[in-house]
Amino acid sequence: MAYFSQQLINAITLGAIYGLIAIGYTMVYGIIGMINFAHGDIFMIGAFISLIGFLICAALGINSAPLAIVLVLLMAMAFTAVYGWAIERTAYRPLRGSFRLAPLISAIGVSILLENYVQLAQGARPKPGGGSIVTGGFTLFSSDGFDVRVTWLQIVIVVVTVVLMAGFTWLIASTSLGRRQRACEQDMKMASLLGVNVDRTISLTFVMGAALAAVAGMLFLMYYGVVDFFIGFLAGIKAFTAAVLGGIGSLPGAMLGGLAIGLIEVFWAGYFSSEYKDVAVFAILVLVLIFRPSGLLGKPEIEKV
């Protein structure tokens, strides 16, 4: 029971990070129907910018952890959002109206470009840092000589995620911007006939997805204490799996899918084998694609006549 509880706590933490990344996939898919395969690398960029941010904070002598986190968070979101905007502008927008695979191939190109650019600029070795910003924790309970521990960082991760997701859900459901995004998602041409600037709305969707990926990047950095140029690949594919599992295009689906992937990965590693945890995750992707292609909360694709 103690072991199970400990794994559950770890799984929720990991699932929160996947969920944050998955939102970017699902939103972009919802609005322009493409899988932004560079999104995982946006997350990686976010983690690197966070690392640089923490180093700057340390150099400036900012010792208060909450202050440093807020500063780095804002900085990472801002810079990463610029990346998201620029990628959409240069790699995807010129291909809109082209055949369906074109932006997908372009996205893979951007992904390779970002990985190599960071590898060149930052080196290929893993960079440690950010792991000692929030330390400590408390023992939830003990049984069978096993302490179930919750770290403060895990609480920070879950709280930040829940707050952001709640805010985001509200933004999409109740604000004018969210309504414009949903209008573009449902009928782009009609949205433009009502005066919506479709190009700008799509740009903003990329910006919002990238900002959330930056948050995930910072939390990842703080959780694992190390980054390298390749973290975006695996995390990105897993978050994509989360988005598909939850039902791509569905916001609550992305959050649920993220949680599910976190649970599968951690429990597989905890009870079976940690070497095969990724296999377990991707086996789930295969099963979902076979038996429920629209995902847990997705709506089945209806061909319009």
Added chain:
Amino acid sequence: MLEVRGIATFYGAIQALHGVDLDVAKGEIVTLIGANGAGKSTLLMTICGSPRARSGSVKLEGRDITALPTHEIVRLGVAQVPEGRRIFPRMTVFENLQMGATLVDPTHFQRDLDRVFAMFPRLAERREQRGGTLSGGEQQMLAIGRALMSRPRLLLLDEPSLGLAPLIVRQIFEAIRRIAREEGVTIFLVEQNAFHALRLADRGYVLVNGRVLMNGTGKELLANPEVRAAYLEGGHA
């Protein structure tokens, strides 16, 4: 108000409009009738800049809008009730109306909403229902209401009677008449239902294979034997 000169529009290599000229004066109701595939919807969409005309010009109150992006044209006071209504299916009736008011100063919202609900009380009853679950007639009311929320000066309607029961068609046409006569909105109405459209309209144009073949007042066209043979005989609502 609206001045269309020599518009030619293509879909790929296929030419849909072959140099269309027409005018709509302020406060008028003008109708464009024609068979399926004549290019009626293409003309309405070309006026809104999507697809764009390959040659010719569209002027709105003297200003050339041929090259403007769609959302800029809409900003100038043009609203469209498009073919197939294009209600946002996963938004409520209220949200659809909010979308109509995208470009409007929010202080007008409540009054405009009350006006639309007064014109179509059914929409008030269905306020929180999703657009996709409405009946065809209700969707048409919503499409017109949504267009009105943008406070248009020129309202373009694409076959508002299509697929609706005769009783609902009469309601819709009555609403269009009121929008024009009581609110002073200029109306350009594209219809296959030539009888109703010509009776309502001040003037009409007949579009055949992407060309304007005839024009005249509604009464003249209604009396014209060719128009009668092509568009009116053989059953009208």
